[in-house]
Amino acid sequence: MPNCPYCGKGIDQSRYSVPARVRQRDRISLAHLECCSLEDLKGVLKVRALREVDFFRDASELSMNPSLEKIADFERKYGDYYELAESVADDEISVAAVVAELKARLRS
Numbered sequence: 563m564p565n566c567p568y569c570g571k572g573i574d575q576s577r578y579s580v581p582a583r584v585r586q587r588d589r590i591s592l593a594h595l596e597c598c599s600l601e602d603l604k605g606v607l608k609v610r611a612l613r614e615v616d617f618f619r620d621a622s623e624l625s626m627n628p629s630l631e632k633i634a635d636f637e638r639k640y641g642d643y644y645e646l647a648e649s650v651a652d653d654e655i656s657v658a659a660v661v662a663e664l665k666a667r668l669r670s
């Protein structure tokens with residue numbers, strides 16, 4: 563289990579069930595949302611939004627002109643059904659956690 567790079571405590575010792583992926587120098591680390599800077603939190607949301615734009619474009623293209631080759635590319639990029647069914651990551655709760663922390667910061 564990694565430690566939060568900001569406070570040094572275990573990444574599971576957070577008030578949120580999901581950590582943030584933050585860029586530190588040239589690598590990505592997991593950090594507690596409550597330890598992240600405002601810039602970190604905004605960056606997490608921006609990365610997620612850009613990924614959604616990619617997903618929208620790729621899924622739209624696939625829906626208009628599906629082929630086994632395009633499906634293979636799509637699954638390579640986003641994972642196939644069986645990989646995702648095994649995944650514990652929940653993108654919706656991740657975004658909700660970042661927004662909750664942003665709300666807490668803006669209110670204080």
Ligand SMILES: [Zn+2]
Pocket residue numbers: 566567568569570571593594596597
């Ligand atoms: Zn921390």
